[in-house]
Structure formats: structure tokens, C-alpha cells
Amino acid sequence: MNKYVARVCLLAIATCAAYAAFAGSAGASFLQQQRAQRAVYILVNVTPGPMGYAPSGAAAFGSGIAASMALRQRGAGAASDDVAFGPEVLLAQATNQSSVRVEAAVSPDPTATLLYTNNQTVIMNGVAGTTVTQACAYTVTVNTTQKSWTLYHGLSNDFSGSTFPGNDLLNNSYVSTPNAKATPFVVYPDNSNQFAILSKSGGNATFCVDLTLNLPANVPGGAYSSNAIYTLYY
Amino acid sequence: MRTRIAACALAMAAIVSTIVPVRAATGGVTVKWYAQALVKIALTPNYSSPFGAVKAAFGGNQNTPTHGPDASPNSGAVDFGAVLAGSAYLYKYAAHLNVYTNDNSGFNVYAEGAADFYNATDGSSQSLNQTLYYLPSANGVTQSDPNTGFSPSFPFYRTAASVSGGGSFNSAPTINYGGSYPPAISTSMNPVGDFYYDYELRVPPMATVGAYYVWIVYTVVPR
Numbered sequence: 001m002n003k004y005v006a007r008v009c010l011l012a013i014a015t016c017a018a019y020a021a022f023a024g025s026a027g028a029s030f031l032q033q034q035r036a037q038r039a040v041y042i043l044v045n046v047t048p049g050p051m052g053y054a055p056s057g058a059a060a061f062g063s064g065i066a067a068s069m070a071l072r073q074r075g076a077g078a079a080s081d082d083v084a085f086g087p088e089v090l091l092a093q094a095t096n097q098s099s100v101r102v103e104a105a106v107s108p109d110p111t112a113t114l115l116y117t118n119n120q121t122v123i124m125n126g127v128a129g130t131t132v133t134q135a136c137a138y139t140v141t142v143n144t145t146q147k148s149w150t151l152y153h154g155l156s157n158d159f160s161g162s163t164f165p166g167n168d169l170l171n172n173s174y175v176s177t178p179n180a181k182a183t184p185f186v187v188y189p190d191n192s193n194q195f196a197i198l199s200k201s202g203g204n205a206t207f208c209v210d211l212t213l214n215l216p217a218n219v220p221g222g223a224y225s226s227n228a229i230y231t232l233y234y
Numbered sequence: 235m236r237t238r239i240a241a242c243a244l245a246m247a248a249i250v251s252t253i254v255p256v257r258a259a260t261g262g263v264t265v266k267w268y269a270q271a272l273v274k275i276a277l278t279p280n281y282s283s284p285f286g287a288v289k290a291a292f293g294g295n296q297n298t299p300t301h302g303p304d305a306s307p308n309s310g311a312v313d314f315g316a317v318l319a320g321s322a323y324l325y326k327y328a329a330h331l332n333v334y335t336n337d338n339s340g341f342n343v344y345a346e347g348a349a350d351f352y353n354a355t356d357g358s359s360q361s362l363n364q365t366l367y368y369l370p371s372a373n374g375v376t377q378s379d380p381n382t383g384f385s386p387s388f389p390f391y392r393t394a395a396s397v398s399g400g401g402s403f404n405s406a407p408t409i410n411y412g413g414s415y416p417p418a419i420s421t422s423m424n425p426v427g428d429f430y431y432d433y434e435l436r437v438p439p440m441a442t443v444g445a446y447y448v449w450i451v452y453t454v455v456p457r
Contacts, residue, residue, distance in 0.1 A: 043388070097275075
């Protein structure tokens with residue numbers, strides 16, 4: 001009988017260990033289930049620093065790149081593109097337009113009040129090599145009667161690989177009083193596909209999130225984006 | 235006598251002047267012409283399969299794309315179908331833009347909304363730049379689309395220029411920029427280019443229930 005009990009215990013331990021190993025970001029909360037997830041879109045518009053920067057190995061003009069995606073946004077450059085033509089070049093400017101209709105049928109989210117943010121989009125503008133801060137850029141609210149829940153957070157991606165990693169963005173997330181110092185966001189794919197625990201608590205809670213962005217000096221001007229992801233388990 | 239001699243000399247001079255060749259006056263003529271830049275574009279929605287919407291998820295939890303009834307292969311609308319307020323979605327293989335121009339400098343691509351994201355059910359709107367986003371995609375033939383609903387993307391903006399030609403649900407609009415364009419979303423240094431886009435929809439949590447639509451207008455201008 002004792003051997004039987006021991007085998008059952010070993011089997012249970014092995015099962016739990018396997019679950020924890022393969023459950024990804026939910027590994028630490030393998031007895032809980034994901035209940036809601038929200039994303040805050042973060043757009044960073046970078047203006048090149050005054051010293052300029054010429055990245056090594058940058059593709060030269062006409063080097064065989066057939067087309068490039070500029071992905072430049074308002075705030076990242078001039079208010080409009082300079083398309084002025086000399087009088088000796090063109091008499092008339094031909095353009096062409098085509099359009100596509102985008103549709104969606106929106107219905108209410110049954111978990112809308114369980115986890116929500118007061119702001120879906122954060123825009124941060126700055127010069128390369130400087131630091132940009134936004135106090136209480138957004139709030140994250142858990143609204144439940146559950147006595148024990150876990151809230152995870154992190155970024156969905158780097159802003160631009162190792163040139164502009166996501167952990168250049170720091171957060172100071174607090175309910176009432178700011179923490180002593182801000183901590184870098186973990187980046188999901190850079191952290192073994194896991195987010196970090198923001199809080200283990202129960203009942204209702206609203207977190208104010210201060211953001212601090214350290215813009216690398218060598219990041220080229222342009223627009224970059226990521227998402228701050230919040231996931232609630234209980 | 236002297237008069238006759240003088241008259242004779244003048245007559246001789248006149249005859250000689252008609253016989254002796256003189257150097258002809260020449261000058262260069264500069265001929266200039268101005269080639270008008272022409273551009274031809276083809277915009278193809280739902281350009282590869284499986285096109286459609288996928289709810290944003292991480293890693294291998296990517297569902298098969300689905301779409302609403304107004305989307306069809308290589309035509310129709312980019313129809314996300316039924317979506318939940320407060321959630322984010324990726325629309326795979328949303329739009330392919332093929333451009334040909336005779337301008338060797340290449341061209342710029344501009345894309346803006348003719349309006350905000352309009353709820354035809356109750357007449358409300360959601361700001362387009364907090365709702366609909368674009369991101370580079372793949373051609374779907376030699377490359378498959380690697381994006382998820384959390385891939386980096388950039389917002390579409392509602393145009394500040396004048397819109398004409400409709401804009402209602404069944405009437406495609408045009409935008410008159412008057413020579414002043416917004417920032418380009420894509421640029422080509424060559425006269426021929428293909429661009430592939432996915433769209434992301436982030437439905438605001440407070441968005442009212444209903445059927446939404448917006449026209450995205452692509453404009454191509456030689457550089």
C-alpha cells in the first residue's frame with residue numbers, strides 16, 4: 001500500500017512539474033486560468049540626435065533594394081513630404097488613387113469590466129539619446145471579487161531588435177505610492193515567452209503606470225511600436 | 235563720263251555680290267520636352283489565402299483566419315467580421331499594392347482614412363488612429379505571413395485633406411491633397427514596386443455595438 005501511495009505521489013509531482021515546464025507564461029500560476037488580457041499600444045516617435053548617426057553597413061542608395069517600407073508617422077519627421085519639383089522636371093504631376101473598405105461588426109466583451117485600461121494608446125516623442133517620461137501614462141484596473149489573482153505584464157516585442165530593445169522602456173506601476181525606482185519591462189519573446197508578475201493580490205485594484213523611456217543615441221529617427229500586455233489569471 | 239563709270243562700278247558690285255557666296259548665319263535650337271510622370275496602381279484586397287482576421291495571441295496559439303461576408307479572394311472588403319470590444323485582431327493578407335511608374339526616381343505611397351471608423355448602426359465613430367493599424371506583410375506565395383495581432387504596427391490617420399466622390403458604404407471616395415501630402419507609409423526607389431500589408435484592429439473597450447466601416451484611400455505619387 002505504501003508503495004502504491006508513493007507511486008501516485010511521484011506521478012502527481014511529475015505531472016505538475018511537466019505542466020509548469022510547458023505552460024509558458026502561465027507556468028507560475030498553473031493552478032490558475034487566464035481570464036482576460038488587455039494591450040496598451042505604445043508608439044514611439046524618435047527624432048535623430050543633434051550629432052547624427054550613420055549606422056555601419058547601412059544600405060547605400062541604389063544598392064539593389066527595390067523597395068522599402070518607410071513606416072514613418074506623424075511626429076517622426078516633417079509635417080509633409082517634400083515633393084516639390086523643379087520647374088524643369090515636370091509640367092504636371094500624375095497621381096493615382098485606389099481605396100479599400102474596412103469593416104467590422106462589434107459586439108460587447110463579456111470580460112470588459114474584469115480587466116481594463118483607461119487608455120489604449122500611448123505616444124512618446126523624443127530625441128535619440130534622451131530620456132522621456134510620462135507620469136501615470138495609463139491605469140490598469142482589476143475588477144473582481146476573486147480573493148486571489150495574479151496580474152502579469154510585459155511588452156509584446158522589442159521596438160527594433162537590439163538597436164532599440166523593449167527593456168529601454170521602464171515602468172513604475174503602483175496602486176497608491178510610486179515604487180522607489182522603475183524597472184524595465186520584460187519582452188515576451190526575449191524572456192522565454194513569459195511575462196513578469198506585476199502583482200499577486202485579490203479584489204479590486206487599480207495600478208497607475210509611470211513610463212520612462214531611455215532612447216538610445218544610435219536609434220535612427222522614425223516611428224517604433226510595441227504593446228504593453230496585461231494578463232489576469234485566477 | 236564719270237557718272238557712267240560710277241554707275242557701271244555699282245552695277246558690277248551688285249552683280250558680284252549676288253555671285254560671291256557669303257557665310258550663312260547659323261544658330262543652335264534647343265529642343266526641350268517634358269515627360270509627364272505616369273503612375274499605374276493595382277490595389278488587391280484579400281490577395282492571398284488564408285486571408286482574414288485572427289484574434290491577437292502569442293506564440294503558437296494562432297487560429298485559422300476567418301472573415302466577414304463582404305470579403306472574398308482578391309476582391310471585396312477587408313471584413314474582420316464579428317469582433318469584441320476591447321480586443322485586438324490581425325487581418326492577414328489585407329491589401330497588396332502593385333505600382334508601375336515611368337519615373338526612375340521611384341514613388342511614395344500614402345494611405346489615409348477618408349473618415350473615422352464609423353458605426354453605421356448608431357452613427358457614432360471611433361478615432362481611426364486608435365482603431366486601425368497597418369504593418370508589412372508577405373506575398374503569400376514565396377513567403378508566408380509571420381505576423382500576429384501583437385506585431386509592430388502603425389496607425390492609419392483620418393485625412394486632413396478634402397474628401398470627395400462619396401465615402402458612403404458603397405461609394406469609394408477620393409482625397410484631394412492639393413500637392414501637400416502626409417508622411418508616406420511606404421517608399422520605393424525604383425519605378426516598379428509591390429507592397430503587402432496586414433491590418434490590425436484594436437477595438438476600443440467603449441466602442442458601441444454595431445457595424446463599422448471606413449474607406450482607406452491609397453495614393454501613389456512619383457518621387
